[in-house]
Amino acid sequence: TAGITQAPTSQILAAGRSMTLRCTQDMRHNAMYWYRQDLGLGLRLIHYSNTAGTTGKGEVPDGYSVSRANTDDFPLTLASAVPSQTSVYFCASSEDSSGANVLTFGAGSRLTVL
Amino acid sequence: GQNIDQPTEMTATEGAIVQINCTYQTSGFNGLFWYQQHAGEAPTFLSYNVLDGLEEKGRFSSFLSRSKGYSYLLLKELQMKDSASYLCAVMHSNYQLIWGAGTKLIIKP
Numbered sequence: 460t461a462g463i464t465q466a467p468t469s470q471i472l473a474a475g476r477s478m479t480l481r482c483t484q485d486m487r488h489n490a491m492y493w494y495r496q497d498l499g500l501g502l503r504l505i506h507y508s509n510t511a512g513t514t515g516k517g518e519v520p521d522g523y524s525v526s527r528a529n530t531d532d533f534p535l536t537l538a539s540a541v542p543s544q545t546s547v548y549f550c551a552s553s554e555d556s557s558g559a560n561v562l563t564f565g566a567g568s569r570l571t572v573l
Numbered sequence: 574g575q576n577i578d579q580p581t582e583m584t585a586t587e588g589a590i591v592q593i594n595c596t597y598q599t600s601g602f603n604g605l606f607w608y609q610q611h612a613g614e615a616p617t618f619l620s621y622n623v624l625d626g627l628e629e630k631g632r633f634s635s636f637l638s639r640s641k642g643y644s645y646l647l648l649k650e651l652q653m654k655d656s657a658s659y660l661c662a663v664m665h666s667n668y669q670l671i672w673g674a675g676t677k678l679i680i681k682p
Contacts, residue, residue: 499674500674501577501660501662501671501672501673501674501675502616502660502662502670502672503672504669504670507669517669549615549616556668557603557668558603558604558668559604559621559623560664560668561606561618561621562608562616562618562670563618564615564616564617565615566614566615567614567615
């Protein structure tokens with residue numbers, strides 16, 4: 460089934476450790492996004508990529524980094540995790556980055572930082 | 574500032590109609606989206622409005638008034654499976670989405 464695959468599904472991480480959340484799409488979408496979702500708040504954009512080889516900062520980029528070496532993969536790295544990064548992380552993609560770009564979301568990665 | 578407001582929670586009865594409102598204040602406007610998110614799952618696309626008026630899609634309809642900064646999602650003939658959170662999102666002038674916190678809809682038999 461075409462779509463977005465995220466891994467891991469859930470993870471418990473000690474503060475100060477690094478972690479990479481993986482995201483792969485097979486729809487040949489140009490744009491990809493990382494969001495975090497916290498109770499009582501709307502989805503917040505962490506980083507995005509409009510096309511392979513380019514990335515940009517979203518609303519809450521501090522403490523996170525991304526890369527977009529190819530069209531399909533868009534990993535999110537936490538270099539030194541802190542408890543405030545406990546959240547559900549969603550990767551999403553869209554055909555392009557403008558207009559009526561409908562997002563397709565992955566199933567999410569639940570991260571707990573202790 | 575940029576802000577999207579929607580009710581935190583609503584309750585409705587199976588078979589009835591419910592209207593979920595969304596008001597927004599954003600710098601620029603390139604369309605408004607509604608997504609559905611069941612508990613523990615990913616959001617899925619429901620509707621997109623960029624012009625004023627009503628867009629109907631089966632049991633779901635979405636309305637937009639750009640002058641009032643207002644949209645609503647109308648769900649008819651409610652089914653138990655419609656129990657979910659409904660997320661309003663506005664695309665502003667740089668084509669990035671600003672998301673509301675979502676409205677949790679509880680359907681009772």
